[in-house]
Amino acid sequence: MLKQRVITAIVLLAFLLPALFYPAPEPLCLLAVLAIAAAAWEWGKMNGLSQPKALGLAMLMVLACALSWIMGLLTAHTPTLWTVVGAAWVLVGAWLLRRGVDGWARISGALRGLVGFMALWAAWLAICQARVVGTNFLLSVLLLVWVADIGAYFAGRAFGTKFFKNKLAPAISPGKSWEGVCGGMLGVVVLALVWVWADGAWQAPVPSLYTRLAHQSGLLLLLAALFMAAMSVVGDLVESLIKRSAGVKDSSGLLPGHGGVLDRVDALLPTLPLAMMLASIVG
DSSP states (O other), X not given: OHHHHHHHHHHHHHHHHHHHHSSSSHHHHHHHHHHHHHHHHHHHHHTTOOHHHHHHHHHHHHHHHHHHHHTTTTSSXXXXXXXXXXXXXXXXXXXXXXXXXXXXXXXXXXXXXHHHHHHHHHHHHHHHHHHHXXXXXXXXXXXXXXXXXXXXXXXXXXXXXXXOSSEEETTTEEEEEHHHHHHHHHHHHHHHXXXXXXXXXXXXXXXXXXXXXXXXXXXXXXXXXXXXXXXXXXXXXXXXXXXXXXXXXXXXXXXXXXXXXXXXXXXXXXXXXXXXXXXXHHO
């Protein structure tokens, strides 16, 4: 299993890294279209769609991305959109987690499909707009999620339920603990401070999300880092809730050793739009 995970990761990086660091944003945006279409297919399958209908949802996602591209949304200034999407993730995410696995199953299939479609489309547009801003800016958001995940894993393994009596969400994801959440948040705060220092030391031509926030206030940087780390957990838990409702371990088997595309991007679904929201607020 480990060998399979490593091989898959190497193949993915072989496509991702050249597209990420290419001088123009188009290669990464095209790669993101493929990934988000695959995620849309997974979403459809997990929510009861037949194979043809799930493929249709994926094709509809490709069409929506193409139309957005043609309309110039990749380079447009859309602060209102990101404020609405960010608020929706906070409110709807909290509502879904409160209702639990059974609550998701009671939502109509059409509404579940629409919610997933809009969340995936918004994440695609956010990653494209972030890449248009600059690679340094986009990387600062991507690494936030990865550091939060790594910090949560090691803190959870090291401390378990040593400090908090209850698990984070035992009915949704039994393995997650509050200690893990705190470890992930700590990791993100350290990442943010180091990145602000690095931007200044290397005179980054395009500031990261953290530097933009720090220019406004150190307190804003701290609160935003904690908030984004918390929302990455919400994205992870929402996907776990949907998988548990569907009775599956992984969103698909598209990525051998890693599960599906949704399993890899779930925490990015809320954090990417929220990063664009914060960036538009601070200017």
